[in-house]
Structures are given as structure tokens and as C-alpha cells.
Amino acid sequence: MQLRPTLLLSHVRLKLLARNRSAIFFAIIFPIIFLFIYGFLFARGDPEDVRFLMGPVVVLTILGSGFWGVGFQIVFWRERNVLRRFRPAPVGARPLLLSGVLANWVLQVFVVGLEFLLARLFFHISWPAEPASLFILGSLGLFAFASLGMVVASITNTMQETQVICNLLMFALMFLSGATVPFAQLPEVIRHVALFLPSFYLVYATQASIFGAARLRSMVPELAALVITTLVCYLLSLKLFRWDQQMRLSWRDKAWAVPAVVPFFLLGIWANLYSDRINQALALYRSVIRR
Amino acid sequence: MPAARGFPLVMSNAAVIQVTDLRKNYGSLEAVRGISFEIQQGEVFGLLGPNGAGKTTTVEILEGLRARDGGTVRVCGFDPEVESRQLKERLGMQLQETALPEKITVEEALELFASFYGRRLKTQVLLDRFGLEEKRRSHYDMLSGGQRQRLALALALVNDPEVVIFDEPTAGLDPQTRREIYGLVARLREQRRTVLLTTHYIEEAEQLCDRVAIVDHGKVIAAGTPRQLVQRSQQSSRIEFVLRAPVELSRLRELEFADEVGMADGRHMIRSRHAPRTLMALMRLLLAEDNELVEVHVERPSLEDVFIELSGRRLRD
Numbered sequence: 136m137q138l139r140p141t142l143l144l145s146h147v148r149l150k151l152l153a154r155n156r157s158a159i160f161f162a163i164i165f166p167i168i169f170l171f172i173y174g175f176l177f178a179r180g181d182p183e184d185v186r187f188l189m190g191p192v193v194v195l196t197i198l199g200s201g202f203w204g205v206g207f208q209i210v211f212w213r214e215r216n217v218l219r220r221f222r223p224a225p226v227g228a229r230p231l232l233l234s235g236v237l238a239n240w241v242l243q244v245f246v247v248g249l250e251f252l253l254a255r256l257f258f259h260i261s262w263p264a265e266p267a268s269l270f271i272l273g274s275l276g277l278f279a280f281a282s283l284g285m286v287v288a289s290i291t292n293t294m295q296e297t298q299v300i301c302n303l304l305m306f307a308l309m310f311l312s313g314a315t316v317p318f319a320q321l322p323e324v325i326r327h328v329a330l331f332l333p334s335f336y337l338v339y340a341t342q343a344s345i346f347g348a349a350r351l352r353s354m355v356p357e358l359a360a361l362v363i364t365t366l367v368c369y370l371l372s373l374k375l376f377r378w379d380q381q382m383r384l385s386w387r388d389k390a391w392a393v394p395a396v397v398p399f400f401l402l403g404i405w406a407n408l409y410s411d412r413i414n415q416a417l418a419l420y421r422s423v424i425r426r
Numbered sequence: 427m428p429a430a431r432g433f434p435l436v437m438s439n440a441a442v443i444q445v446t447d448l449r450k451n452y453g454s455l456e457a458v459r460g461i462s463f464e465i466q467q468g469e470v471f472g473l474l475g476p477n478g479a480g481k482t483t484t485v486e487i488l489e490g491l492r493a494r495d496g497g498t499v500r501v502c503g504f505d506p507e508v509e510s511r512q513l514k515e516r517l518g519m520q521l522q523e524t525a526l527p528e529k530i531t532v533e534e535a536l537e538l539f540a541s542f543y544g545r546r547l548k549t550q551v552l553l554d555r556f557g558l559e560e561k562r563r564s565h566y567d568m569l570s571g572g573q574r575q576r577l578a579l580a581l582a583l584v585n586d587p588e589v590v591i592f593d594e595p596t597a598g599l600d601p602q603t604r605r606e607i608y609g610l611v612a613r614l615r616e617q618r619r620t621v622l623l624t625t626h627y628i629e630e631a632e633q634l635c636d637r638v639a640i641v642d643h644g645k646v647i648a649a650g651t652p653r654q655l656v657q658r659s660q661q662s663s664r665i666e667f668v669l670r671a672p673v674e675l676s677r678l679r680e681l682e683f684a685d686e687v688g689m690a691d692g693r694h695m696i697r698s699r700h701a702p703r704t705l706m707a708l709m710r711l712l713l714a715e716d717n718e719l720v721e722v723h724v725e726r727p728s729l730e731d732v733f734i735e736l737s738g739r740r741l742r743d
Binding site: 139140143144147150151154155212215216217219220222223224225226227230 | 525
């Protein structure tokens with residue numbers, strides 16, 4: 136794993152982030168703006184409603200970090216010839232990929248912690264009922280989104296192309312999963328589509344952890360899908376990694392990205408056929424919002 | 427062994443870098459067409475040629491960054507394609523067109539890259555050696571072009587390598603920074619490190635390299651020490667001089683090896699394929715006529731002339 140270079144590179148990446156004003160805005164301030172928009176506009180300051188909406192806030196935070204903080208950063212460095220500088224070193228792509236995930240994980244632990252602290256200070260919410268579950272889910276969610284972001288970075292050639300694909304994926308993951316429009320208000324058919332999206336499971340699972348409505352052991356298929364997605368995407372992004380803007384991928388190579396969506400595709404089929412997750416999510420919504 | 431004019435390129439079995447009949451194609455384009463050469467321990471070897479000649483492709487194959495289509499390559503005893511990792515530990519590389527993150531400091535960059543290697547030089551040693559001490563806390567985007575290049579070279583030496591490969595180390599730099607880089611390469615030679623550099627600057631090859639291979643269209647068209655290449659050239663030297671009393675051009679035309687003579691603005695000019703013999707003959711003529719040489723300037727043919735002679739075009743065409 137090349138631990139020392141990975142840790143040192145993670146440390147450097149955190150320092151670089153701290154020196155970059157736009158990165159600070161999008162990684163720290165922007166998610167907090169979301170928190171206050173959700174808290175004041177959607178929950179109207181009600182502590183229990185804000186607590187319920189912390190699930191979507193956390194998911195939006197880690198979703199943005201995974202795609203932009205990890206995936207987009209790789210393309211940015213590739214286009215600026217930064218990756219070329221690392222190429223002669225005897226370490227390969229692993230430290231570059233892992234350090235991006237690690238640095239963003241450290242940052243998001245801080246940001247999500249800050250979000251809960253601010254929510255408690257401004258909206259007087261109770262602390263999460265299952266903080267350890269929340270920590271594990273948030274971490275696995277970030278790893279999965281970051282790995283998906285790395286696959287996107289691997290198959291796109293330019294920053295513009297990456298922006299388009301990241302935005303399309305993010306919109307689907309945000310708007311069809313209950314992370315923005317409440318799941319209970321989505322049309323029936325979209326709820327079934329949501330079962331194919333990792334963000335739906337994360338929103339539900341974080342809300343369930345915050346309210347103590349479900350234990351981790353009842354979410355084994357979702358956790359497995361997150362772990363498998365992370366591993367598959369990490370291996371794919373290692374295989375498809377490109378150091379240089381001049382190195383282009385053929386369509387055949389790009390087809391290697393397809394396995395990235397397989398775990399949640401299979402989970403979606405299983406959940407649509409055998410799981411009661413839709414009703415559980417609706418029940419949790421009704422128990423809090425319409426109490 | 428493909429025919430390359432001049433000095434033998436393959437010298438012994440103890441070479442640090444051995445390249446035999448190297449070939450690389452990009453689709454239908456033959457970028458490298460059977461290049462062969464050897465570089466000995468402690469030698470500064472230059473690949474000189476115009477843009478697109480195949481120099482960068484060759485060094486990238488040597489560095490293990492690109493797969494070859496034919497031929498054999500050994501660097502420090504390793505095949506770069508198979509033993510890339512072991513080779514990278516012992517090789518220092520400066521690639522063309524690389525950058526660092528804008529907000530990384532010089533010191534952080536050196537420490538970070540040092541962490542990638544088992545064997546490494548101390549950051550302070552590199553800061554001192556490359557004159558970057560004052561800039562150790564400066565962000566990369568605040569460095570000048572020359573400072574960035576010095577940092578790139580320092581990063582290439584961070585693992586205290588046995589062999590260093592510089593790909594166009596002075597391209598786009600101002601003359602002063604270029605001279606600084608020449609000084610750094612000269613110091614590497616003093617330390618008996620093996621250096622391979624690519625360049626399309628004649629003066630760089632002439633000043634820095636013990637031996638040069640001139641590359642064009644993916645082939646070595648001539649090789650040897652810069653002096654040998656120039657001496658073997660059919661190009662003539664230009665002798666320009668001022669006399670106390672002008673002499674007739676017909677007298678100059680009779681001098682040994684004087685191929686062409688002329689005069690403009692009171693200055694005589696002779697083109698000669700053997701400048702020392704022509705100068706001796708000129709001195710004898712002046713003594714016989716009680717004349718005196720006021721000023722003389724001899725311009726020898728350069729590697730550029732050698733390249734033009736062999737390829738029919740200029741290096742930077």
C-alpha cells in the first residue's frame with residue numbers, strides 16, 4: 136500500500152486544500168450553507184425536522200466531496216501535468232488515489248462534525264442516537280462516492296467532460312434519492328428507481344442511525360454494496376489510471392467502467408423484489424415529519 | 427547495428443545504458459527506427475535532434491514510461507519494461523512539461539518526493555545545491571521559470587541516482603538560467619554520474635556532452651564527441667581577418683585549402699576545410715610581403731553545420 140508516501144501525500148493534500156480559497160468554500164462553507172437552507176427553509180427551525188434532514192445534508196456533503204474533491208482533482212492534476220511529475224517515482228498510482236480518499240475523509244469527518252455542532256447550536260437538535268453507525272455509514276459512503284469519482288476521472292479526457300458526467304451523476308444521486316426532494320414526496324415509480332442508487336440507502340441509513348430506528352446489522356446488503364462498489368471502483372480506477380493528458384482511452388477500455396455500477400444494480404433488483412426498504416423509509420419519514 | 431556516421435556507439439559490455447535496435451511506432455508513424463547506443467559510467471551523453479526526431483520517445487522507453495515495439499534496452503542492468511520499479515529507484519528523471527500543485531512549497535515537494543524512494547538525499551542538501559534555500563517556503567506558483575526548472579532538477583536527484591535523464595532541461599529558459607543549468611550538469615559530471623540529456627540546442631550539446639548522437643526521423647545519423655563530429659564534417663571553417671595593408675584576393679586564393687575568398691568593409695574572409703594549414707600559409711605570405719595581421723577570427727563549423735550537412739535542414743526547422 137506504500138503507507139508512508141500515502142500518508143505524506145494525504146497530509147500535503149490537506150495543506151493544499153487549506154491554502155485554496157475556492158476549495159475551502161466548496162468543501163466546507165457550501166455544505167454548511169446547505170445545512171442552514173434545509174434548517175431554516177425546509178424544517179423551519181424545528182429541531183426534530185432539522186435532525187431528520189441531517190441525513191440528506193450529510194449525504195450531500197460526502198457526495199460532493201467524493202466526486203469533486205477526489206474524482207475531479209485527479210483530472211485537474213492530469214490536465215495541469217502534475218501527474219506527469221509523479222510518474223517517474225517508483226510508487227505507481229496507488230498513493231495518488233488513496234491519498235485523495237484519505238485527505239477527503241479527514242476533511243469530511245471534520246465538516247460533518249461541524250454540521251452537527253452547528254445544527255445543535257442553532258437548531259438545538261439532539262445528538263445522533265447511533266453515532267458509531269453514522270460514522271461507519273458516512274465513511275463507507277464517502278469511500279464509495281470517491282471511488283465512483285475516480286472511475287469517472289479515469290474514463291474522461293478533459294475537465295469539461297468530467298464536469299458534465301459528475302453533474303449528471305450527482306443530479307441523479309441527489310434528486311432521485313430523497314437527498315433533496317423528500318423520499319415520501321417522490322412519485323411511486325421514482326421510489327423504485329431510487330432503490331438502484333447508493334445515495335437513497337445512505338440517506339435512509341444515516342436518518343435511521345440518527346433516530347436509532349435501525350441497527351447496522353439490519354443493513355448488511357447496503358453495507359456490502361457500498362464496500363463492493365468501493366473495492367471494484369478502486370481496482371478499476373487503478374487499471375484505467377492515466378498519468379498524461381495525451382494518453383487517451385478507447386471505447387473498449389472505457390467499457391471497463393461498467394462493473395462500477397453492478398453492485399447497486401444488483402442491490403436495486405434485490406430490493407425491488409424482496410426488500411421492504413421503501414416502506415421503512417416512508418415510515419421513518421412519517422414518524423418524524425408528520426408526528 | 428544500424429549505420430551511424432562516425433564514432434562507434436557501442437563501446438563495451440560495462441555500459442550503464444545499452445540500447446540496441448530500438449523501435450517504436452505510433453500507428454503508422456515510425457517514431458524510432460532502430461536506434462542503438464551505449465553510455466558508459468560517468469559519461470554525459472546527448473541525444474541531439476530537432477523536435478519530433480524521436481528523442482523523447484527514446485528516453486521515455488529508457489525510463490520505463492513507454493513500451494517499445496522492438497530492440498533491447500538495459501539501464502543499470504534492468505529492462506525498463508519489465509523491472510520498472512527497481513530501475514526507478516536508481517534513476518533520476520526530469521520529464522518535459524511537468525508541473526506541481528500550485529500551492530505546494532519547495533520544501534514540501536522535496537520531502538514528498540523523497541518519501542517515494544528507499545534511498546534519498548536530505549532536503550537541506552538539495553536546497554543548498556540548487557540554490558533554493560531562500561525559496562524553501564515559497565509556493566510553486568510563485569516561482570520563476572528558472573526556479574521551477576531548478577526544482578524539477580532537484581526532484582530528479584532526490585533519490586541520489588546513479589543515472590540521470592534530462593529531457594530538454596533548458597527548453598524555454600532564459601540564457602542566464604540556461605547557464606545555471608549547464609553548471610549543474612557540469613557538477614554531475616564531476617561527481618561521475620551518468621547523464622543522458624536530450625536537446626535541440628547546439629551549444630548545450632557542445633558544452634555539456636562528452637559524446638553526442640545526432641537523431642533525425644527516428645534514427646541516429648551521426649555520433650561521437652562534438653569535436654570529432656565537427657572535424658569529420660565536410661563543412662569549412664570561416665577565417666576572417668584584417669591586415670595592415672590589404673592583399674589581392676587572387677593571392678589568397680592560392681593559399682592551401684582556401685576554398686573561397688572574399689573581402690568586405692576592409693575585412694578579408696577565407697573559407698577553408700583545414701583552417702590551421704590555411705592560417706600557416708597566410709602567415710608565410712604575410713611575412714614574405716612584410717605585411718601584418720591586425721585582427722583574426724576563426725569560426726569553426728558547429729554541430730548545426732554537421733546536422734545541416736547530414737539532413738539537409740536546420741535543427742530548429
